[in-house]
Amino acid sequence: MNEHLIKEENLVYKKPSTLLDVSMHYCPGCGHGTVHKTLMEVVEELGIESNTIGVAPVGCSVFAYNYMNIDMQQAPHGRACAIATGIRRVMPDKYVFTYQGDGDLAAIGTGETMHAASRGENFFTIFINNGIYGMTSGQMAPTTLEGMKTTTCPRGRDVKTMGYPLYLGPILAQLPGVAYVTRQAVDSVAHVRNLKKAMLKAFEYQKQKLGFCLIEVVSNCPSNLKMTAVQANEFVRNTMIPNYPLGDIKTPEGK
Amino acid sequence: MGEIRLMKGNEALAESMIRSGCDAYFGYPITPQSEVLEYLSNEDPMKRTGMVVLQAESEVAAINMVHGAGGCGKRVMTTSSSPGISLMQEAISYMASAEVPCLIANVMRGGPGLGTIQPSQGDYFQATKGGGHGDYHLIVLAPSTVQEMVNHVRDGFELAEKYRTPVFILADGAIGQMMEKVELFDQIPRKTDAELPQEWATTGRGSRKMRNFITSLNIQPEKMEVINHHLQEKYRTIEKNETRFETYKIEDADYIFTGFGLGARICKKAADMAREKGFKVGVIRPITLYPFPTAVYQKYAGKLKGILDVEMNSGQMVEDVRLAVGDKTRVEFYGRMGGMIPAPDEILEHFEKIFIK
Ligand SMILES: Cc1ncc(C[n+]2csc(CCOP(=O)(O)OP(=O)(O)O)c2C)c(N)n1
Ligand code: SF4
Numbered sequence: 001m002n003e004h005l006i007k008e009e010n011l012v013y014k015k016p017s018t019l020l021d022v023s024m025h026y027c028p029g030c031g032h033g034t035v036h037k038t039l040m041e042v043v044e045e046l047g048i049e050s051n052t053i054g055v056a057p058v059g060c061s062v063f064a065y066n067y068m069n070i071d072m073q074q075a076p077h078g079r080a081c082a083i084a085t086g087i088r089r090v091m092p093d094k095y096v097f098t099y100q101g102d103g104d105l106a107a108i109g110t111g112e113t114m115h116a117a118s119r120g121e122n123f124f125t126i127f128i129n130n131g132i133y134g135m136t137s138g139q140m141a142p143t144t145l146e147g148m149k150t151t152t153c154p155r156g157r158d159v160k161t162m163g164y165p166l167y168l169g170p171i172l173a174q175l176p177g178v179a180y181v182t183r184q185a186v187d188s189v190a191h192v193r194n195l196k197k198a199m200l201k202a203f204e205y206q207k208q209k210l211g212f213c214l215i216e217v218v219s220n221c222p223s224n225l226k227m228t229a230v231q232a233n234e235f236v237r238n239t240m241i242p243n244y245p246l247g248d249i250k251t252p253e254g255k
Numbered sequence: 256m257g258e259i260r261l262m263k264g265n266e267a268l269a270e271s272m273i274r275s276g277c278d279a280y281f282g283y284p285i286t287p288q289s290e291v292l293e294y295l296s297n298e299d300p301m302k303r304t305g306m307v308v309l310q311a312e313s314e315v316a317a318i319n320m321v322h323g324a325g326g327c328g329k330r331v332m333t334t335s336s337s338p339g340i341s342l343m344q345e346a347i348s349y350m351a352s353a354e355v356p357c358l359i360a361n362v363m364r365g366g367p368g369l370g371t372i373q374p375s376q377g378d379y380f381q382a383t384k385g386g387g388h389g390d391y392h393l394i395v396l397a398p399s400t401v402q403e404m405v406n407h408v409r410d411g412f413e414l415a416e417k418y419r420t421p422v423f424i425l426a427d428g429a430i431g432q433m434m435e436k437v438e439l440f441d442q443i444p445r446k447t448d449a450e451l452p453q454e455w456a457t458t459g460r461g462s463r464k465m466r467n468f469i470t471s472l473n474i475q476p477e478k479m480e481v482i483n484h485h486l487q488e489k490y491r492t493i494e495k496n497e498t499r500f501e502t503y504k505i506e507d508a509d510y511i512f513t514g515f516g517l518g519a520r521i522c523k524k525a526a527d528m529a530r531e532k533g534f535k536v537g538v539i540r541p542i543t544l545y546p547f548p549t550a551v552y553q554k555y556a557g558k559l560k561g562i563l564d565v566e567m568n569s570g571q572m573v574e575d576v577r578l579a580v581g582d583k584t585r586v587e588f589y590g591r592m593g594g595m596i597p598a599p600d601e602i603l604e605h606f607e608k609i610f611i612k
Pocket of ligand 2: 025026027029030031032060130134135220221222223224
């Protein structure tokens with residue numbers, strides 16, 4: 001129909017060449033797809049696809065290696081930061097990142113994350129905070145907010161018996177080995193742009209070998225929140241972000 | 256002739272690791288193998304060969320660091336002792352499935368639980384029958400001398416890379432702690448980046464058009480079964496090509512003492528003592544516990560009056576011996592547990608009580 005309009009000079013949007021041409025398994029409206037695309041745009045823009053190695057977690061993004069055309073390893077649940085340590089120590093000239101959900105990073109993998117950060121390992125971690133366990137169908141995550149309902153806190157998270165939400169970003173920011181901690185979101189175009197800037201910085205800091213960097217991304221999980229994509233983003237905006245305020249928590253330039 | 260030194264088993268293993276061109280070691284302290292990490296830290300292998308040595312925060316982290324570095328096609332090793340090896344099992348299963356080569360040594364101590372720091376062979380089942388979840392095997396080498404601690408490291412790396420599989424050295428606390436004369440081989444150079452396996456390793460894409468990825472996930476059952484068949488075929492090839500064992504005074508033997516590692520050394524002594532008393536006893540010592548040297552037992556079973564299996568556990572390898580010989584000959588067991596080591600005269604006494612009376 002309008003085929004004649006599809007020309008290079010008319011394009012306002014394009015899939016980065018670093019993303020493989022396959023359809024993603026993520027639910028409609030899920031933030032994982034947006035973060036994947038943003039990350040691969042950054043890798044493409046920096047021209048580092050041939051010397052970047054990624055680590056996928058156990059969680060909905062376990063299949064990240066099906067989409068990103070860079071070398072990748074899939075880690076056991078929670079162990080991505082240990083795998084990345086192993087990679088980065090023997091490949092000191094490559095860019096290395098992990099991509100992890102909140103269950104993977106802030107529950108089962110807290111130890112590995114904390115110690116990699118404390119050693120100041122030169123890789124960065126993308127931490128998808130969607131407040132819930134996606135892959136296993138909506139159980140309570142360490143990031144689940146007080147009062148928020150999930151399948152394992154159906155009456156809402158009772159902090160007296162289930163513990164408080166864990167704010168791992170600010171905790172990691174205390175460690176001298178950590179260069180950069182920032183919290184971004186993918187609920188709006190403006191926020192995605194900021195996320196992209198943060199990713200560019202994290203690659204730059206890694207190049208300078210400044211230490212461990214963490215990019216927390218406040219994201220959604222429409223399927224398990226039982227919301228439409230639009231509602232899920234409104235939930236991120238109105239409920240998650242007020243509890244997880246966006247912005248830099250620690251930068252190499254100053255605290 | 257290589258350099259001769261008097262060395263502790265754990266230190267010999269560590270020195271052999273450096274000389275084998277190892278790229279990285281990740282470990283966590285636990286008795287009776289802490290000398291490995293201490294020796295390496297002291298040697299500063301980064302200066303000697305560029306080898307990375309890192310004390311991890313746990314065995315879980317150590318084995319996953321091994322996964323990461325091994326997935327890059329590098330020569331990588333970790334060591335631990337029984338409780339630490341239990342912690343590593345999930346990642347070992349992942350590596351067996353994703354075909355990540357690496358070398359792991361278990362310098363066994365007595366269990367179950369925290370048990371004792373004294374030597375034991377209680378982890379035979381764990382090492383040879385899987386250990387972690389799923390359907391897999393590791394190649395398992397069982398050193399019985401400090402010299403074999405040295406040789407098995409070099410051989411273990413070669414086997415790991417040849418078959419793209421984790422390889423296991425199953426030693427016990429006594430082999431780790433005892434001092435013996437060893438001959439060391441000359442330094443094998445570490446692999447250059449150009450020698451890393453581009454067919455599968457995550458080295459960074461470089462000039463490749465498509466990525467490499469390391470995963471053990473195959474969510475569709477029909478695809479997973481293809482992987483299962485592939486792994487099983489590999490294990491059959493390993494069984495065919497890599498079975499190793501040693502025999503001692505076996506040709507005229509009426510009886511066989513059998514055991515692995517330290518147990519087999521004691522069996523040799525006990526066999527000599529039995530011969531002095533006029534009983535023709537020989538020894539079979541499996542060097543690979545997986546693949547198990549079934550054929551050598553089968554070869555001699557028909558002409559034997561009996562086999563006495565001696566282990567520092569409640570009777571684990573004996574199941575494989577019985578499976579090998581069926582009802583062709585009588586198989587009896589003698590073992591000590593809890594970190595106790597059987598003495599040759601104990602074995603002889605037990606042998607006479609059961610077989611001679
Ligand atoms: C050792 C182990 N324990 C539990 C699981 C089951 N499991 C798979 S994904 C997951 C949670 C994932 O949640 P999260 O990390 O928040 O990522 P999301 O799916 O939300 O992106 C769990 C518990 C597992 N695969 N392995
Ligand atoms: S379950 Fe949730 S996190 Fe997982 S793909 Fe669906 S929306 Fe995304």
